Amino acid sequence: MTLFSRLEAPAPDAIIALMQRFAADDRPHRVDLGVGVYRDAAGRTPVMAAVAAAEARMLAAQETKGYLGLAGDPRFIAAMEGLLLGASPGDRAAAVATPGGSGAIRQALALVRMANPGAEVWIGRPSWPNHAAIADELGMGVRLHSYLGADGRADAAAMLAELGQARAGDVVVLHASCHNPSGADLDASEWAAVADLFAARGLLPLVDVAYQGFGDGVEEDVAGLRLLAARLPEVLVAASGSKSFGLYRERVGLVLALCDGGRAARATGGALQSLNRKNFAFPPDHGARVVTTILEDPVLRADWQAELDAMRHRVRDLRAALAAALREATGTARFDFLTGQRGMFSLLGLSPAQVERLRAEHAIYLVPDGRANIAGLSETTLPQLAVAIAEAVRAEG
Ligand SMILES: Cc1ncc(COP(=O)(O)O)c(C=O)c1O
Known part of the structure; x- marks a missing residue:
């Protein structure tokens, strides 16, 4: 048997499998509510106006595409730190650019493994499937904790009780806002309780920021992260530019480690750069440069934020309209929870057969x-x- 003929293709994860199945469906009225991309009223995933303007400027001004450093462009890092934290974190921060938020999660977990080879990765039930998949690929133990309550809200009490079993130095993946897949976020007092528990038990948060601006606002959506950053000696952040800037295919990401002092931050920065070097060497620059151009320019930034605000409002309006349509179609309040949730996703509580x-x-x-x-x-x-959901619910209860 030759080498590659031994391979079995791993089953694609549920979301990728769905994308493939949708692409093969030729019914003209087909509707894709699977893959997590924003769509406008016409069904397009738009290039944001500020992105197009930034790209035009870059095209006119860029003189080289020579390599940057392993961390990417320091101006991108500074701009993203400001967006995430609201202020410069000073010398306690280490950060590198990565290919997308997925790349940031991978590098963040690899960093944890380097610092503490026995660390386990705690992930809420449910979560975005790639969290556990990446941890598993890195050979790290995955532990699941409760997250979503039966009422469609985050069950912080159950989550905190189960995290009481985590050991000091374990890492816990938290969604900054717009929890994927449930849309159920922690409120301010629950974030404070998380900070208390993590401080008391020496747990390390890895805050996944993939939907900043889609929940309650650009600042509001990172309030929990900012609270942890103020309260805990160490915080990891994996940020994505895919959704908030509509730069999905450009692969914009950042891993940011807040450390206990400047010496630790310098060592951590070196470790992150070495992880980049060994994985892919230099991170992609184009999308990162678009983000930097927007965030550094007050006019482009205001324009970006206004467009993102409009996207958020559209998703909120769709939530309210869907809840109302389902109330009417089913004659029940079963789907009213949709309006209390945030971001692109909700779990509709349907069976696989439905x-x-x-x-x-x-x-x-x-x-x-x-x-x-x-x-x-x-x-x-x-x-x-x-109408289709009401039919499926009537057919199968
Ligand atoms: C929760 C969550 N984290 C991270 C990502 C990473 O996105 P990307 O790698 O495209 O930047 C996604 C994308 O779907 C996500 O839903």
Whole structure:
């Protein structure tokens, strides 16, 4: 047997499998509520105006595409630190650019493994599947803790009780806002309780910031992160520019480590650069430069923020409209929880058989766990979805 003929292709994760299945469906009315991208009323994932303007400027001004340092552009790092933390973290920070938020999560976990080879990775149930997949690929032990309550809200009490079993030096993945897949976020008092527990037990948060601006606002969505940064000696952040800047395919990400003092930060920065070197060497620059150009220019920044605010409002309006349409179609308040949740995703509480029914009979694609990308709906598809769900619920309860 030759070498590669021994390989079995690993099953793609549920979301990637769904993208492939959708692409192969030729029904003209098919609706993709699977993959997590923002769509406008016409169903497009737009290039944001500030991004197009920044790219035009860059095209006119850029004189070289020579290598940068292993950490990427220091101005990108400074701009992102400001966006995430609201102020410069000074000499306690170490950061490197990465290929997207996924790359940042991988490098952040690899850093934890380097510092504490026995560290376990605690992940809420449910979470974005790639969290556990990346930890597993790195050979790190994964522990699950409760997160989502039966009422569609975060069950912080259960989460904190189970995290009481975590050992000092373990890392806990937290979603800054717009929890994926549930849309259920922690409130301010719950973030404070997280900070208390982590401080008391020496736990390290890894805050995944993938939807800044899609929940309650650009500042509001990182309030929990900022609280942890103020209270804890060490915090890890994995940030993505994919959704907040609409730069999905450009692969914009940052891993930021807040350390206990300047000496630790310098060593951590060196460790992160060495991890970059060994994984992919230099991080992608184009998307990072777009983000820097926008964040450094007050006019572009205001324009970006206004467009992002409009996207957030559209998702909020879609949530309210879907809850109302479902109330009418089902004659129950079963889906009212949608309005209290934030961001693109919610779990609709449908069985895999009901999800399959939506696909087979209505060409509506959801992730098998019942996650819907609310941002993928339009004025036409929203009533279609409500009717289809009501039918599936009536058929199977
Ligand atoms: C929770 C969460 N974290 C991180 C990411 C990373 O996104 P990307 O690697 O495209 O920047 C995503 C994307 O779907 C996500 O949903």
